[in-house]
């Protein structure tokens with residue numbers, strides 16, 4: 001059995017990451033999703049324990065200080081963190097785990113999990129990103145401006161990722177994402193005994 005991979009996706013808000021993640025999880029149900037903790041309030045339709053673990057500020061800081069998180073970051077004025085336990089379980093059980101985290105968190109994981117695969121999803125332009133955020137209608141004007149400011153800074157970070165996908169056409173972007181995922185699962189290092197087994201004809 002091959003080892004599980006850590007598949008990390010980052011994108012500025014509004015790049016279409018959630019839609020792409022939903023498509024990937026539908027096609028690959030065995031790909032587990034790392035449910036983050038956050039101090040931000042739930043959006044309409046979001047469910048505690050499914051989309052995020054929604055925590056108050058103090059609880060988040062206590063967990064952070066107890067090293068409960070594999071990484072954590074302050075994003076758009078709220079705290080977000082990845083619980084460490086599912087990452088450990090993934091490594092032990094050979095499960096693939098999908099992370100939806102910002103560039104600061106991804107940079108931390110790059111240090112602790114250098115074998116992880118990092119994918120950055122970009123909008124076709126910043127103008128289009130702003131249009132999508134406004135159409136989505138879930139954020140205040142202040143939040144939109146902050147998300148746009150963060151997006152400009154995040155774009156520079158995309159250089160050190162393993163793959164960049166421009167989401168100008170959902171079907172094409174999804175094709176690229178699934179190809180990237182499948183390619184990542186084929187790395188020889190994930191399956192060190194494969195050749196030996198093939199040689200042995202087992």
Ligand code: 5GP
Nearest residue numbers: 013036072073075080081082100101102105
């Ligand atoms: P949203 O509030 O729109 O769900 O997410 C805002 C940003 O926080 C997104 O860029 C998302 O990838 C990031 N994010 C979500 N969970 C985590 C996490 O556990 N750690 C980090 N560093 N970022 C996260």
